[in-house]
Amino acid sequence: MDDSLRHELPSDTHALAQDPDLDASVTGGSEPTSEWPGVSVIMPVRNEERHLAEAVAGVLAQEYPGELELVVAVGPSDDRTAEIARRLAAEDTRVRLVENPGGTTPAGLNMAISAARHGIVVRVDGHGILSDGYVRRSVEVLEETGAANVGGIMHAEGTTGFERAVAFAYCSKLGLGGGRFHVGGPPGPADTVYLGAFRRDVLDRLGGYDEHFIRAQDWELNYRIRAAGEQVWFTPDLKVSYRPRSSLRALARQFLRTGQWRREVVRKYPDTATARYLAPPVLAVAVASGTAAGVAALLGAWSWLALGWILPAGYVAGVVAAGLVVGRRLPGRARAWLPAVLATIHLSWGAGFLMGPRMHTRSGRP
Template sequence: MTETVTEASSGHPIEWPAPTSQRAWPSISVVMPVLNESRHLAESVGEILAQHYLGELELIIALGPSRDDTDRVARELAASDSRVKLVRNPTGKTPAGLNVGVLAASHEIVARVDGHGILLPGYLERAVCLLESTGAANVGGLMLAVGVTGFEQAVAQAYRSPVGLGGGSFHVGGVEGPADSVYLGVFRREVLQRLGGFNEHYQRAQDWELNHRIRQAGELVWFSPDLAVTYRPRSSWVELARQFYATGRWRREVIRQYPDTICARYLAPPLVVCAILLGAAAGLAAATVGVPALLWGWLAPVAYGLGVLGASVLQSRDLGWRARAWFPAVLATIHLSWGAGFLFGRRPGGRGR
């Protein structure tokens, strides 16, 4: 027996299973790879264990070689709750930790959660309902970026903005339905095993790459805005620049392996970096060789700077003054670090670009 519920965020009826007292819920293994996550780990684990899910639940934490107190915090959490299991991930790489966790999982549904992700109430129950009602191999939703400091709030707003990370539904929201990729994900374990799990070559973008293989295998990836996970953004400018330099580098690797996935959104940051570098070089050459026409080269960096300032005014209106002050620098850092990583980052496992 099912009941029809209309979800406000999706605007159309969804067939949810009968009330919890009238059904048996499948067991879930939550897999969490962690590295240097002592700041957020206890909160993240606490929210997972506090999910009001009536089926059996286990949490497998794959411990990388952290340099902070992550291992101590994890041991204390495991000692306080028998549902928490610890496994080792010697490489510390995210896809390796995910695969180690999946191998240790006892159940047929596997949910991925990161060490700084916070599940909203009802997340696991809704995910299971969607797996059953859609027949999808993976369901997921929004990366709900939330910052504390002014800088973090600016980063979170850039994540959610079309002028920041672009128009992906798991960043900016969208209508429920089939998707190319989703944030994190709740999987059928059988599909993970059949496709060989996460590709450990991809230190970044391994979720996108796996979802691409899932769709190539004829399976369904399903997005729902009702499935949201709170994400804690980077807390310093240096960390943000490093993150997006690596993101651009790995996006180029994805396009190299899957050239049919290339699109304007992925090419925009490297094209901006090229325009700025060429324009600045032309402008400097004008002063050196005395060719006035080359002064037009400054148009590219100036136009980009004005564009960032204009977009910042529009996109940061709801932020506090500290976050508004940071927003132009955050936006430019995301664009230019991503583009520089795409253009100049060393090819993973290789000696050249």
């Protein structure tokens, strides 16, 4: 294994630099017991009772030749997440828990990183299932490319008709715009990747995740990684199964918040305002303006304002037709849900972008 994966931690790395249990392959101390560097998987969780056990099992089932640990940052939940996390930690000594009293995703990630013992940090969420060989391949790609962060495909999988429609929308250019980590593509440098496997020294040097970004913190971190002259690398060899939201309301709330925090990314980094990210707010303005004009005509304003109905009607017709065509291979219930799912993603994202973030916003699920 390349010695670059056995880097020495900076001296100012929180209290971790004084941890006597720190992996020798990270600290440059005594000879490691394996050629493979130790890996710390970090998982922020809040309100994840439905998928947590499955997500943890996916980590512990990894066949990795080196040392592997899982650090779970447990936020305040309204369900049995904390109870399940304690049981899982009691059943396997590789699982360690840290408290995340604030409950936000970036705070939990940073707490887990600070508690991690190893020089490679792999992120996974409480509703994500690592594919077989994910950790091993992540380490191999880090070595092969010299990248600071490597990631792969977010493979959305649903069980109900609605969830299958959401999963399809995630992987469709009509849904989330065709990013490689959604639809796949050739390996190579990328602006951002899904989750990621990081070199710990880079995370420490950059200060970890920016806790201001309650959402979009992964995109923001990858931006800083690239700005520091490091590389973010996409490979289709890595896949994480993702469990989508289970209701239209939850989906709308998710993408409203996504849009809000994407606006904050653009505010802080104006050069990130690409057409792909500006399309949803432009669409939301067009649909809202057309609807308002049409309503005004109905209320007795100038009759020509009725032409405004063309915009929302055209959008609805277009998304229904396109959804039924691209989703023609979906099961009946999923296909029926697809137009509503696409419209919810587009308009919620757009509305959130126009609103901007509310600083007290805290997601019920990372």
